[in-house]
Amino acid sequence: MSKKIIILNGSPRKKGNTATLTAAFKRGAEKAGNQVTEFFLGEMNINGCKGCFGGGKDCNSPCVQKDDMDVIYPVYQEADIVILASPLYYWTISGQLKTAFDRLFAVAECNPNYRNPKKDMALIMAAEGYGFEESEYWYDRLEKHLGWKSIGKVLCGGVMNVGDISENEKLDEAYQLGVSIQ
Numbered sequence: 001m002s003k004k005i006i007i008l009n010g011s012p013r014k015k016g017n018t019a020t021l022t023a024a025f026k027r028g029a030e031k032a033g034n035q036v037t038e039f040f041l042g043e044m045n046i047n048g049c050k051g052c053f054g055g056g057k058d059c060n061s062p063c064v065q066k067d068d069m070d071v072i073y074p075v076y077q078e079a080d081i082v083i084l085a086s087p088l089y090y091w092t093i094s095g096q097l098k099t100a101f102d103r104l105f106a107v108a109e110c111n112p113n114y115r116n117p118k119k120d121m122a123l124i125m126a127a128e129g130y131g132f133e134e135s136e137y138w139y140d141r142l143e144k145h146l147g148w149k150s151i152g153k154v155l156c157g158g159v160m161n162v163g164d165i166s167e168n169e170k171l172d173e174a175y176q177l178g179v180s181i182q
């Protein structure tokens with residue numbers, strides 16, 4: 001059955017290595033009949049969470065802050081699978097992805113027990129080196145805490161500049177992850 005997939009792409013480089021990985025993933029997922037929506041968070045106006053615990057009153061626009069998260073919320077709520085995509089920045093995910101993810105707390109606030117909607121998830125990352133441990137730790141904790149299910153991780157080290165990833169075998173891994181979603 002066709003799945004709805006949201007990609008939260010935290011790279012500011014729309015033609016960068018992370019975006020090349022997500023494009024390969026998207027090609028595979030769409031080939032398998034799924035519906036994919038990708039957000040390039042760096043070009044959106046998304047403020048940091050205020051920690052006010054005042055959201056969740058209107059589930060169509062659950063945060064007290066009104067910005068581009070209002071475009072993401074309905075797609076996120078509908079999605080079966082959430083793809084967290086980011087370059088490695090100082091041994092963790094980019095601020096763009098973290099900022100947007102924090103703001104998804106407003107959706108949990110729609111539930112009286114702060115229960116998050118159940119999703120499958122995957123992690124897609126690119127980096128100059130190979131130090132993905134901290135990002136994986138964050139992702140694995142998230143999976144456990146949210147009660148989500150990881151369907152895979154595509155972690156591509158050894159890529160620094162735009163274009164470095166072309167011909168990289170991780171592109172096929174990303175594509176195959178997409179194709180595997182049925």
Ligand SMILES: Cc1cc2nc3c(=O)[nH]c(=O)nc-3n(C[C@H](O)[C@H](O)[C@H](O)COP(=O)(O)O)c2cc1C
Nearest residue numbers: 011016017018087088089090091127128129159160
């Ligand atoms: C602010 C900043 C911090 C970075 N920190 C790391 C790092 O800790 N480890 C690493 O291997 N690469 C690091 N990099 C390199 C990027 O992860 C690498 O260039 C990656 O390919 C960028 O992905 P993109 O093309 O999707 O933007 C950093 C780059 C920037 C701009």
